[in-house]
Amino acid sequence: MSRKMAIESEKKNIIELSRNQLASWLSDQGVKCYRAGQVLNWIYLRQADTFEVMSDLSKDIRNLLSRHFTIQRLKKTGLEISLDGSRKYLFGLEDGNVVETVLIPEKNHYTLCISSQVGCAQGCVFCLSARGGFIRNLTKGEMVSQVRDIKNDLDRSMPLTNIVFMGMGEPLANYKNVVSAIEVLTDSEFGLQFSSRRLTISTSGLISGLSDLGRDTQVNLAVSLNATENKTRDMLMPINRKYPIEQLLEACRRYPLKPRLRITIEYILISGINDTSDDGKRLVKLLRPIQSKINLIPFNEFEGCDFKRPEEKAIHNFQKILHDNNLTAVIRYSKGRDISAACGQLHANFKRSASLG
């Protein structure tokens, strides 16, 4: 490695720092801490790639920052475009790992489905991401960069407004970093300026993190349920052996929802496994005490998995049972199916009103 490269690799990626951390570092260097806001404005609002361009900072401050930090972007190692317009980005990380981020076009905005871990430890049997096992948590900067970098790529024809943590990984298993990333994504002054109401965390049911999430953030919650009996859910989602359905739904019932908001219940319909009329009736009973709306996601068949997608008639019958019992249930056909986007099952067509009443 050349000396220049060695020096560069010793520098810290400034995107990993919070506003407070940067302010305190600057203050230690004798620079007024309000300068941190200016720097972050350049990085997140003006998408600066170098400190050199930060024209409202003195040359000395810019040099100081350049000596200690880099402003990194993720390495784009692949891009697949689906017939429905969804785009799957493969991002190479510093350590050689790769994560997927999926950009989904809606009617008048984009939704971005981001990853929170490399791989996933939850082992849901219907999920492609689970096949390789868990490798590591993503850092706060790696999550924020998925959004920052793709935002920078978009032209102005349609805005990116919605973010779903529904790609690779279980976000609540990487709680601290996910919450730090949410802070930057929703910082309306010096961050990426997304509304919390447009951010959704999707969990497989790690209830140990649920109450913290409700306390620490104002984002929407989606819970991947997929079964109405423990024996079926145990088989589909091993996490159920630790946190069975009753405990999960009790945690949902206690979740501190803001007025008019509802929890989104994700239910992947798999033929002969969880799509019978009895399942529908049990689901009605289970969800009655919870302020929720249901996304029914017909299973996407993939090689190496024997599950089958139900017939259209069965899917609509299931939906009718829920409707007849006054539950809101929408059939969501996953986008990007032909490019196996992310886990390929969960990031259904998330509408702007993800959890609104």
Ligand code: SF4
């Ligand atoms: S569905 Fe989500 S939680 Fe389950 S294995 Fe896949 S990525 Fe992990």
